[in-house]
Amino acid sequence: MTYEEFADSRLTALLRYAVMLTGDPHLAQDLVQETMVRVQLNWRRVVRADVPERYVRRMLTNQYVDWQRGSWMRRVWLRADPDEGLPAPADHAEAAADRDQIWSWLARLPRRQRAALVLRYYEDLPDAEIAEVLGCAVGTVRSAISRALATIRAEFVEA
The missing domain is CATH 1.10.1740.10 (RNA polymerase sigma factor, region 2, helix turn helix motif)
Structure with missing residues (x-):
C-alpha cells in the first residue's frame, strides 16, 4: 500500500x-x-x-x-453539525442546546480522558486497542473513562 x-x-x-x-x-x-x-x-x-x-x-x-495551542484551544466554541439520517427532534432549539451542553462538558475534560471517551463511544474500540492508541495500560484506560464519565455525570446533576 x-x-x-x-x-x-x-x-x-x-x-x-x-x-x-x-x-x-x-x-x-x-x-x-x-x-x-x-x-x-x-x-x-x-x-x-x-x-x-x-x-x-x-x-x-x-x-x-x-x-501546544494553549489557551486558544480552550476558547474554541464547540458544537457539532446535526446528524444526517436521524429523525428530526421535536424542538430544534432544545436539541441544539443539549448538543452544545454535551460539547461544553467534553471540552472541560482533560485531553486524554476526552480521547479515551471518543475512542470508546465514537470509534467503538475495545479497551486494549484504546490502550494501544493512547500508549498506556488497559487499567489506565478504564480509569480515564470512569473519571471522565463521573465528571460528566457531576456536571449533568449540576445543570
Whole structure:
C-alpha cells in the first residue's frame, strides 16, 4: 500500500475522529493535516506496522494530546453539525442546546480522558486497542473513562 492509497481510503475517517476529539472541524483539519505530514515523512515505519490505520490514529491522538495551542484551544466554541439520517427532534432549539451542553462538558475534560471517551463511544474500540492508541495500560484506560464519565455525570446533576 502506498501513502496516497492510504490517505485516499482513510482520510475521511481520520477527519471524523479528529472532529470528535477537537470539537471544531477547522481545528480537526489542521490536526489531521499536521499528522498526515508526519505520516508521509515516516511512511516506511507506518506501513510496517501490523495495522497502519491504528498506528496513524495513535499518531493523531498523541498530536492532539500534546498540541501546544494553549489557551486558544480552550476558547474554541464547540458544537457539532446535526446528524444526517436521524429523525428530526421535536424542538430544534432544545436539541441544539443539549448538543452544545454535551460539547461544553467534553471540552472541560482533560485531553486524554476526552480521547479515551471518543475512542470508546465514537470509534467503538475495545479497551486494549484504546490502550494501544493512547500508549498506556488497559487499567489506565478504564480509569480515564470512569473519571471522565463521573465528571460528566457531576456536571449533568449540576445543570
